[in-house]
Amino acid sequence: MLSERAKKEIEAALRKYPNRKSAVMDALRAAQKDKGHIAKDDMDEIASILEMRSVEVNAAAAFYTMYNVDRPVGKYHIQVCRNISCSLLGAEHLIKHMERALSIKTGETTPDKRFTLSTVECLGSCGTAPMMQINDDYHENLTEAKIDELLKKLE
């Protein structure tokens, strides 16, 4: 179920476009804000608001990696870049380090639902590689020590 806030946000988005379908990206973003991911029901609901088919909403959402389609994530979603610049500067080691620190594998969520660890393609911050994004914030020039400190702060 979409929250009232999300519904309001979708209504506001609808005013920006000449046809309802165009608001699908905004609607998905609004839905994801609710609980960190987009559930099946949300897509059905968005489809009926935007007068689309659920599968069309799903296709739009599934194309973009920043939408977590039917994939609940923890309170903190850690997205580590593993493209070339970050990898050359040790991203793989950092990922291993976090896997050990959180006792989960990449793609998994901690049992307490606090952390989800994923790897992503380039986030456009190669100058400060290696880097990662936790929820909406970038964390740059990472080292193992810096990560330990960060994780501690979040716990």
Next chain:
Amino acid sequence: MHGVIIMATVKINGKEITVQDNTLILDAARDAGFEIPTFCYQADLMGIGSCRMCLVEIEGQKKLQPSCITPVLHGMSINTETPTVISARASMLEFLLANHALDCPVCDKGGECELQDMVYKYGPHKGRHAEKKFKFQEKDYALSPVIIKNSNRCVQCQKCVRVCAEVVGANVLGALGRGDHQEETSFFRHFLDCDQDGNCIEVCPVGCFMRLPYRYRTRPWDLKGADTVCPYCGTGCRMVIEHRDGVLIRSKAQLGVGLNSETLCARGRFGCDFASSTERLKTPLIRRGGSLEPASWEEALGYIKEHIPVNIGNKMGGIASPRLTNEELYLFQKLLRDIFGSPNLDSTARWEPEATEGFIKATGMDEGGVSVFDCMESDSVLVIGSHLSDENPVTDYIVRRIKNTRRMSLIIASPREMKLDSSATIKLRHSPGREAAVLDAIALAVNAGKPSPAEGAALKDAKIEDLIASAGVTKGAVEQIAQRLLAANSIAIIAGMEFLRHPEGIPELGLLKEALKSSGKKVLVMPALDRANQRGAWEMGVHPAFGPGYGPVKDKGLGCAGMLEAANRGDLDMMYIAGADVAAMHPDEEFTRKALLKLKLLVVQDIFLSETAKLAHVVLPGSSFAEKEGTFTNQEGRAQIIRKLLPPPGKAKRDLDVIRAVGEVYDPSFGPKMPVLVLDEIRNAAGMYAHVSLAFNNKRNTENKLDNRHALVQGSATSALSVTRFSAATTEPEGRFHLTTGNHLFHSGRFSRRSGTLLGLLSAAVVEISEKDAASLNLKSGDKVKVKGRHYEAILSLKTKKGSKEGVAFIAENYDDVPVNRFFKKGEPAPRVDITKVTY
């Protein structure tokens, strides 16, 4: 669109050709005779240029270009066979195979797979990818009772998604994910609640979308096929039917062949298995001591000879089904008129002969064929009196596809919501059976600009008010439609079977046509018919009021209803019914059975022991469309060949041979014997057919010229038709819902009830009402409900439609368990029903 056509001259592989500007390089190259492989390109679909198989080299451009989305430019020099292009193709295939399952030995598509063919032809014959293959799933999964899916074989061409959205309009498939992880499937792989037409299967180049009923049954090279025409509705789709060991296994469409190209509906694609049903009649039957006993042909024909005297005249009547071929229908009317001397002839148990005659006249069928493609070239198209999406699904596809590619308006007037609504410029929901008032109101609004002196403007306004109240529509909507029609230079009207159910609309159809013509518009009218050869049956003269080619007859006879009444009175002793299930289809079942039982002799020729055949004295086993040659004339007036795939089962005979055998009992020279010879006689008897060409336009994949105009019938020079005015029908006062009937998307006529696959899609009867009505009755889709009329009540499951007119209930006309004709009573107003929830 009008104006100067700009041409462009380009060189393809050194060959200079001139084509229309904006032609795609791919089309230009294919026209010039060069082959370019594709996966994602299909003439009828919007180009997406995703598969990269069609890359070509353009001189002066560094990168290869996808020829399926790049138009030619004057002076371009294009090369399709350079080493770079050839190695690019091989590389693309290598990438496609990187994750492809390569399970050809167990894949149904093996042997007719485009990927197989292309790899064989363009290589590479060795893959270099060492990575583990990505898998979407371990096991194939069913998407519906007719579709099974293996995404591991997908090449991401998205043709399935596009055909579903752009042509079928169901829009239930999506391309989920991206890159090589993109899967074309339904929402969360749910079972599909869609048209189940399998067009996604047909367009799939690989074994990703597959037919569930066909699964593991055969290899394509073990099938023998015949290029024929679908036996269901009047659209007249070309298709290939195939058998193995005498069992009809599948029917499929062919890209670029027939007006339907690669599309079919659920009935055409999955419903032809009725021909191989085990319930087929295999031997003649004679009633002996109350029950029907097997007999030989000699005995059956002897029985007929013994009971029907030659020249029995109007004590005899004949009904021949619009599922028979033109040749059979022609011979049937010849038998009745010339041998028995009876004018009593009809081709349907469902409509009044005066209604069909008026409908033929009003839609101008006697003026010759009208191509659906010409209709879609019009500025405005009005669909009225037809639930086109269910009754003529492929006509619906053609309308949708063309509407979406050009500037035109599409106006749909129907009480029930239909899939085509989403493409409509204006949709009008009117009360059922009120086509007359709708057309009258539109005609008045069209003429509003030029008031006639006889009628004051005030009077006209009052009249419009009455009409819109009777039609249950708003004045604004009618005026909008009139504006659209007035703004158009050319208009096409697609008029459907509702005009025969409610014939009071027929004269108004003619009136609107004339009103528009007198305003200087070019007007085309195309009937939308629900039986494969209904138009042919009329054109062969299987009608009490006219002969072949709509020519005049000496004596006018009785139609089906008239014959039944005469039988009931004792004025008609004998009937010969070929293929029609009168007992099941004629309104008022009880009366029909009573009348048929009074006959001294009832001869029924059919392929199943139908409800009517169960009442017969003699049953003659005929043949299905797959077991004979002949021609069907579709709703447009296009004559097309049907071809024989199998011999008739057991002792059954071709219908032509059965009719001829009955004739030969009385006149040994009765004939002709061969379908082609009968057709020659038809060409002489009905001038409309004199110049019809049956040459098949059978070019595959190279062009998309679907409109075979030589097959259209000409106008009739001898037509003598008149339009009868019917008084407006009344409806019962009691009951919340006005009951309407018609064809279901999965079922039409009696054959579909013998198709195992179609029964798998929908076996139990369904009643359809609007979502609003359902909500106010606290009902939802899938509920079991009781439908109660004055004469009959039944339990059905409920289906709701969002945009249907309130107060309308629809039950298809051919459920065995709920014969809708039991709700109707002869001579009584149209039934109203109440719907209540059943709780167990």
